[in-house]
Amino acid sequence: MIPPQPDAQLCRRRFIATAAKLTLCAGLARPLNLHAVPVPSHKLKFYHIHTREKFELSDPFLDAQEDRKQDLDSFLRDFRTGEVHPIDFRLMKVLANIQEKTGSNGTYEVIGGYRSGATNEQLRANSNGVALKSLHLVGQAIDLRLTDLPTRDLRDVAISLRAGGVGYYPDSNFVHIDTGRIRYW
Secondary structure, eight states: OOOOOOOHHHHHHHHHHHHHHHHHHHHHHSOOOTTOOOOOSSOEEEEETTTOOEEEESOTTOTTOHHHHHHHHHHTSOTTTOOOOOOOTHHHHHHHHHHHHHTOOOEEEEEEOOOOHHHHHHHHHHOTTSOTTOGGGGTOEEEEEETTBOHHHHHHHHHHHTSSEEEEETTTTEEEEESSSSEEO
16 A cells, blocks of 8 residues: 655645754854855965065964964064064954955055054154054054055945944055944044
Protein backbone atom coordinates (compact mmCIF):
# COMPACT_ATOMS: atom_id res chain seq x y z
CA MET A 1 0.00 0.00 0.00
CA ILE A 2 1.31 3.46 -0.95
CA PRO A 3 1.31 6.00 1.90
CA PRO A 4 -0.79 9.08 1.27
CA GLN A 5 1.15 12.06 -0.12
CA PRO A 6 0.71 15.49 1.51
CA ASP A 7 -0.66 18.08 -0.84
CA ALA A 8 1.79 20.43 -2.56
CA GLN A 9 0.58 23.53 -0.73
CA LEU A 10 1.25 21.96 2.69
CA CYS A 11 4.76 20.91 1.58
CA ARG A 12 5.50 24.42 0.35
CA ARG A 13 4.32 25.96 3.65
CA ARG A 14 6.49 23.55 5.69
CA PHE A 15 9.48 24.33 3.45
CA ILE A 16 9.00 28.10 3.84
CA ALA A 17 8.54 27.81 7.60
CA THR A 18 11.67 25.67 7.96
CA ALA A 19 13.70 28.01 5.75
CA ALA A 20 12.53 31.01 7.79
CA LYS A 21 13.55 29.29 11.05
CA LEU A 22 16.99 28.43 9.65
CA THR A 23 17.47 31.99 8.43
CA LEU A 24 16.47 33.36 11.84
CA CYS A 25 18.84 30.98 13.62
CA ALA A 26 21.69 31.90 11.28
CA GLY A 27 20.98 35.58 11.94
CA LEU A 28 21.12 35.01 15.70
CA ALA A 29 24.42 33.18 15.42
CA ARG A 30 26.21 36.36 14.43
CA PRO A 31 25.16 39.94 15.19
CA LEU A 32 23.77 42.06 12.39
CA ASN A 33 26.27 44.74 11.43
CA LEU A 34 24.50 47.64 9.76
CA HIS A 35 27.86 49.27 9.12
CA ALA A 36 29.43 46.25 7.41
CA VAL A 37 32.04 47.19 4.89
CA PRO A 38 33.56 45.39 1.94
CA VAL A 39 36.97 43.82 2.34
CA PRO A 40 39.55 46.01 0.61
CA SER A 41 41.33 44.65 -2.42
CA HIS A 42 44.65 46.26 -1.48
CA LYS A 43 46.83 47.19 1.45
CA LEU A 44 46.63 50.45 3.30
CA LYS A 45 49.93 52.24 2.81
CA PHE A 46 51.18 55.03 5.06
CA TYR A 47 54.06 57.48 5.08
CA HIS A 48 54.65 59.68 8.13
CA ILE A 49 55.85 63.06 6.90
CA HIS A 50 57.66 63.92 10.17
CA THR A 51 59.42 60.63 10.93
CA ARG A 52 59.75 59.51 7.27
CA GLU A 53 58.63 56.04 8.35
CA LYS A 54 56.50 53.80 6.16
CA PHE A 55 53.85 51.36 7.32
CA GLU A 56 51.52 48.91 5.57
CA LEU A 57 48.42 47.23 6.86
CA SER A 58 47.34 44.25 4.80
CA ASP A 59 43.88 43.72 6.28
CA PRO A 60 42.37 46.63 8.21
CA PHE A 61 39.24 44.55 8.88
CA LEU A 62 40.93 41.92 11.08
CA ASP A 63 40.77 43.25 14.61
CA ALA A 64 42.65 40.20 15.90
CA GLN A 65 46.03 41.33 14.56
CA GLU A 66 47.47 42.31 17.95
CA ASP A 67 51.05 42.43 16.68
CA ARG A 68 50.02 44.76 13.83
CA LYS A 69 48.07 46.94 16.26
CA GLN A 70 51.22 47.43 18.32
CA ASP A 71 53.14 48.34 15.17
CA LEU A 72 50.38 50.78 14.22
CA ASP A 73 50.41 52.33 17.70
CA SER A 74 54.15 52.82 17.43
CA PHE A 75 53.91 54.26 13.90
CA LEU A 76 51.22 56.78 14.96
CA ARG A 77 52.99 57.71 18.21
CA ASP A 78 53.42 61.33 19.26
CA PHE A 79 56.40 62.08 17.05
CA ARG A 80 57.38 65.05 19.23
CA THR A 81 57.70 63.10 22.51
CA GLY A 82 57.92 59.48 21.34
CA GLU A 83 54.98 58.55 23.58
CA VAL A 84 52.95 55.58 22.28
CA HIS A 85 49.22 55.13 22.87
CA PRO A 86 46.68 52.62 21.52
CA ILE A 87 45.06 53.78 18.28
CA ASP A 88 41.36 53.18 17.68
CA PHE A 89 41.44 50.53 14.95
CA ARG A 90 38.13 51.85 13.59
CA LEU A 91 40.19 54.64 12.02
CA MET A 92 41.84 52.05 9.77
CA LYS A 93 38.43 50.77 8.70
CA VAL A 94 37.35 54.31 7.80
CA LEU A 95 40.52 54.81 5.76
CA ALA A 96 39.99 51.49 3.97
CA ASN A 97 36.41 52.50 3.19
CA ILE A 98 37.62 55.80 1.74
CA GLN A 99 39.97 53.98 -0.61
CA GLU A 100 37.32 51.44 -1.58
CA LYS A 101 34.79 54.19 -2.28
CA THR A 102 37.20 56.26 -4.37
CA GLY A 103 39.19 53.47 -6.02
CA SER A 104 42.36 55.01 -4.61
CA ASN A 105 45.61 53.06 -4.46
CA GLY A 106 47.53 55.98 -3.02
CA THR A 107 49.53 56.30 0.15
CA TYR A 108 48.17 58.07 3.20
CA GLU A 109 50.60 60.80 4.21
CA VAL A 110 50.27 61.13 7.98
CA ILE A 111 50.70 64.54 9.55
CA GLY A 112 49.81 63.35 13.05
CA GLY A 113 48.14 60.55 14.97
CA TYR A 114 48.28 60.22 18.75
CA ARG A 115 49.13 63.40 20.60
CA SER A 116 50.29 63.54 24.25
CA GLY A 117 48.81 66.06 26.68
CA ALA A 118 52.06 68.07 26.67
CA THR A 119 52.09 68.23 22.87
CA ASN A 120 48.43 69.21 22.75
CA GLU A 121 49.04 72.06 25.22
CA GLN A 122 52.06 73.24 23.24
CA LEU A 123 50.01 73.27 20.02
CA ARG A 124 47.09 75.03 21.75
CA ALA A 125 49.44 77.76 22.93
CA ASN A 126 50.49 78.42 19.33
CA SER A 127 47.14 78.00 17.56
CA ASN A 128 43.47 78.57 18.23
CA GLY A 129 42.51 75.55 16.07
CA VAL A 130 43.59 72.88 18.58
CA ALA A 131 40.85 71.44 20.79
CA LEU A 132 41.34 71.23 24.56
CA LYS A 133 39.92 67.69 24.58
CA SER A 134 41.22 66.62 21.17
CA LEU A 135 40.50 63.05 20.16
CA HIS A 136 44.19 62.82 19.23
CA LEU A 137 44.77 62.57 23.01
CA VAL A 138 42.94 59.22 23.16
CA GLY A 139 44.12 57.75 19.85
CA GLN A 140 40.85 58.35 18.04
CA ALA A 141 42.04 60.88 15.45
CA ILE A 142 44.45 61.18 12.56
CA ASP A 143 45.50 64.08 10.35
CA LEU A 144 46.46 63.11 6.81
CA ARG A 145 46.15 63.42 3.09
CA LEU A 146 46.01 60.82 0.32
CA THR A 147 48.56 61.01 -2.49
CA ASP A 148 46.14 60.33 -5.37
CA LEU A 149 43.11 62.27 -4.10
CA PRO A 150 42.67 66.03 -3.56
CA THR A 151 42.13 66.84 0.12
CA ARG A 152 38.70 68.38 -0.56
CA ASP A 153 37.62 65.06 -2.16
CA LEU A 154 39.10 63.15 0.78
CA ARG A 155 37.04 65.38 3.07
CA ASP A 156 33.84 64.85 1.06
CA VAL A 157 34.18 61.07 1.02
CA ALA A 158 35.01 60.96 4.75
CA ILE A 159 31.90 63.05 5.46
CA SER A 160 29.74 60.77 3.32
CA LEU A 161 30.76 57.76 5.46
CA ARG A 162 29.28 59.38 8.59
CA ALA A 163 31.80 57.50 10.73
CA GLY A 164 32.90 60.37 12.99
CA GLY A 165 34.32 63.87 12.85
CA VAL A 166 35.92 65.36 9.76
CA GLY A 167 37.90 68.60 9.68
CA TYR A 168 39.24 70.24 6.54
CA TYR A 169 42.39 72.36 6.56
CA PRO A 170 42.90 73.50 2.96
CA ASP A 171 45.70 75.98 3.78
CA SER A 172 47.73 73.19 5.40
CA ASN A 173 46.52 70.61 2.85
CA PHE A 174 45.23 67.91 5.21
CA VAL A 175 42.06 66.38 6.60
CA HIS A 176 41.35 65.44 10.21
CA ILE A 177 39.38 62.20 10.63
CA ASP A 178 38.23 60.83 13.97
CA THR A 179 35.92 58.18 15.38
CA GLY A 180 34.09 60.50 17.73
CA ARG A 181 30.62 61.91 17.23
CA ILE A 182 29.60 62.98 13.72
CA ARG A 183 30.52 66.61 13.11
CA TYR A 184 32.25 68.65 10.42
CA TRP A 185 34.37 71.78 10.29
